[in-house]
Amino acid sequence: xxxxxxxxxxxxxxxxxxxxxxxxxxxxxxxxxxxxxxxxxxxxxxxxxxxxxxxxxxxxxxxxxxxxxxxxxxxxxxxxxxxxxxxxxxxxxxxxxxxxxxxxxxxxxxxxxxxxxxxxxxxxxxxxxxxxxxxxxxxxxxxxxx
Numbered sequence: 657x658x659x660x661x662x663x664x665x666x667x668x669x670x671x672x673x674x675x676x677x678x679x680x681x682x683x684x685x686x687x688x689x690x691x692x693x694x695x696x697x698x699x700x701x702x703x704x705x706x707x708x709x710x711x712x713x714x715x716x717x718x719x720x721x722x723x724x725x726x727x728x729x730x731x732x733x734x735x736x737x738x739x740x741x742x743x744x745x746x747x748x749x750x751x752x753x754x755x756x757x758x759x760x761x762x763x764x765x766x767x768x769x770x771x772x773x774x775x776x777x778x779x780x781x782x783x784x785x786x787x788x789x790x791x792x793x794x795x796x797x798x799x800x801x802x
Contacts, residue, residue: 660723661704661719662703662704663684663704663719664720665696665717666716666718667714667717670694673713682701682705683698685698706719710771717734718733720786720787725780727782727783729782730780731760731790732776733779733791734776735776735791736775740777742762743765744762745761747761747792748760749781750789750793751788752790758781758789759781761781763778763779763780777792
């Protein structure tokens, strides 16, 4: 992935759903007339604001900034587990199948009322994993006790 911060939609279910389209203030996500159509992203309109992340009930939208730092990308993803990670902590970054691919550094943890209960976590990862990382390993009992 190259370029600027933008949404990545990994929705594969053709079900009646359109909260992502309604959440985008820039009209960058379109479902179309058929409510069961898969969402389409207009990358030119997408600003990477991330409002669509928490709006997606399928947890299928991420925002990736492949040029976050000199050798880092950032990945914003929905996270609905407790405990929440702490900003600055180092965690296991995982792919869409839950397999650990690298270590990530938590940049921000946002739990806004408008997110309706879904927390959005921002994590820095090595640039080469920008297209692979989609979440973090859930914190276990060991992390709870420390």
